Amino acid sequence: xxxxxxxxxxxxxxxxxxxxxxxxxxxxxxxxxxxxxxxxxxxxxxxxxxxxxxxxxxxxxxxxxxxxxxxxxxxxxxxxxxxxxxxxxxxxxxxxxxxxxxxxxxxxxxxxxxxxxxxxxxxxxxxxxxxxxxxxxxxxxxxxxxxxxxxxxxxxxxxxxxxxxxxxxxxxxxxxxxxxxxxxxxxxxxxxxxxxxxxxxxxxxxxxxxxxxxxxxxxxxxxxxxxxxxxxxxxxxxxx
Amino acid sequence: xxxxxxxxxxxxxxxxxxxxxxxxxxxxxxxxxxxxxxxxxxxxxxxxxxxxxxxxxxxxxxxxxxxxxxxxxxxxxxxxxxxxxxxxxxxxxxxxxxxxxxxxxxxxxxxxxxxxxxxxxxxxxxxxxxxxxxxxxxxxxxxxxxxxxxxxxxxxxxxxxxxxxxxxxxxxxxxxxxxxxxxxxxxxxxxxxx
Numbered sequence: 001x002x003x004x005x006x007x008x009x010x011x012x013x014x015x016x017x018x019x020x021x022x023x024x025x026x027x028x029x030x031x032x033x034x035x036x037x038x039x040x041x042x043x044x045x046x047x048x049x050x051x052x053x054x055x056x057x058x059x060x061x062x063x064x065x066x067x068x069x070x071x072x073x074x075x076x077x078x079x080x081x082x083x084x085x086x087x088x089x090x091x092x093x094x095x096x097x098x099x100x101x102x103x104x105x106x107x108x109x110x111x112x113x114x115x116x117x118x119x120x121x122x123x124x125x126x127x128x129x130x131x132x133x134x135x136x137x138x139x140x141x142x143x144x145x146x147x148x149x150x151x152x153x154x155x156x157x158x159x160x161x162x163x164x165x166x167x168x169x170x171x172x173x174x175x176x177x178x179x180x181x182x183x184x185x186x187x188x189x190x191x192x193x194x195x196x197x198x199x200x201x202x203x204x205x206x207x208x209x210x211x212x213x214x215x216x217x218x219x220x221x222x223x224x225x226x227x228x229x230x231x232x233x234x235x236x237x238x239x240x
Numbered sequence: 241x242x243x244x245x246x247x248x249x250x251x252x253x254x255x256x257x258x259x260x261x262x263x264x265x266x267x268x269x270x271x272x273x274x275x276x277x278x279x280x281x282x283x284x285x286x287x288x289x290x291x292x293x294x295x296x297x298x299x300x301x302x303x304x305x306x307x308x309x310x311x312x313x314x315x316x317x318x319x320x321x322x323x324x325x326x327x328x329x330x331x332x333x334x335x336x337x338x339x340x341x342x343x344x345x346x347x348x349x350x351x352x353x354x355x356x357x358x359x360x361x362x363x364x365x366x367x368x369x370x371x372x373x374x375x376x377x378x379x380x381x382x383x384x385x386x387x388x389x390x391x392x393x394x395x396x397x398x399x400x401x402x403x404x405x406x407x408x409x410x411x412x413x414x415x416x417x418x419x420x421x422x423x424x425x426x427x428x429x430x431x432x433x434x
Binding site (some may be wrong): 070 | 249264265267269271272273275283293297300301303308365367368369371372375380383384387388389403408409413415416418419422
């Protein structure tokens with residue numbers, strides 16, 4: 001590495017070489033020079049590391065932004081434990097009130113309902129990248145964003161069972177049962193869909209929550225190999 | 241669609257290449273998929289969520305740098321790699337004098353290379369961080385947009401309300417400041433104001 005100044009034209013030549021934007025003929029000449037000029041080699045190595053330092057700073061800043069968007073900052077020390085103790089107390093009081101006040105069907109719904117965890121998200125962006133981006137949003141709990149992205153895809157694939165099922169799941173997670181029910185019905189009516197049984201199960205739970213017992217019974221959920229046992233227990237408890 | 245998605249997880253080249261080109265979506269996915277495991281491990285071993293974030297950021301930096309260098313093994317699974325590095329870094333911290341009384345639960349892991357915590361790699365990351373920390377706001381903005389976000393100079397100039405020539409000059413001057421700082425390091429000296 002030279003102790004003196006590096007001319008702007010020389011700096012930009014090294015930069016073009018490192019970024020791969022140098023014309024092929026110039027690149028050949030530059031590499032010939034590199035083979036014989038140790039000072040140039042040191043300069044190229046130094047500039048490569050400095051560019052990498054800038055990129056590393058950008059990468060870490062991006063990651064910090066992602067973390068800030070998705071995680072609450074945690075505290076430490078006694079405040080940390082007091083916060084949890086207070087939360088547990090509130091939950092206990094809430095649970096006591098809830099069990100004494102909430103109707104049986106709503107308690108059973110809360111006991112059996114679990115938000116669909118979503119599909120595994122591949123690291124590749126080459127196949128269905130829009131779908132996968134929405135799935136990441138869904139897994140992060142950004143249900144409205146996921147719904148928007150999947151709804152946009154649905155315009156090009158009307159009736160797609162996967163999209164209908166996950167839009168319904170996102171709507172349900174947002175508490176929008178009115179929007180979720182027809183979508184789950186659509187998928188539940190498609191016996192060829194891999195989401196058929198799951199859609200029926202969520203419909204069953206939604207009907208339970210709303211007290212629509214005749215519609216629950218009409219689904220025949222007790223016969224399902226995966227959900228039948230749970231459905232039977234629920235029907236038994238509500239006496240329908 | 242589910243089976244196809246599962247198969248895509250194995251495509252090493254796709255995520256590694258996306259990391260090399262600084263794709264924010266890939267960072268987001270790595271975080272969404274693998275941070276919960278790291279957080280659970282750190283919290284089970286006397287750490288906080290903030291500690292887990294620190295470990296995860298250091299692990300991502302190692303993964304990113306190895307992807308940039310082209311030294312990641314073809315069978316590297318990012319989740320196993322990130323967990324292994326995060327775990328080792330947390331164990332190092334736990335073993336330090338201030339935290340000797342903590343209980344550490346041993347866990348078996350596979351899939352990460354053995355040299356992920358090589359001292360030379362750590363020292364290099366520290367050097368890069370030192371250089372990065374020397375940049376002032378203007379240099380950070382211009383160099384970041386050009387080298388990290390890969391924006392062209394016309395776009396940067398338009399966004400900053402200056403001419404392309406100005407951006408070219410700012411970029412050159414900023415990089416010369418970093419060069420001078422590295423020369424100071426090489427000479428065993430300290431201090432350079434960017």
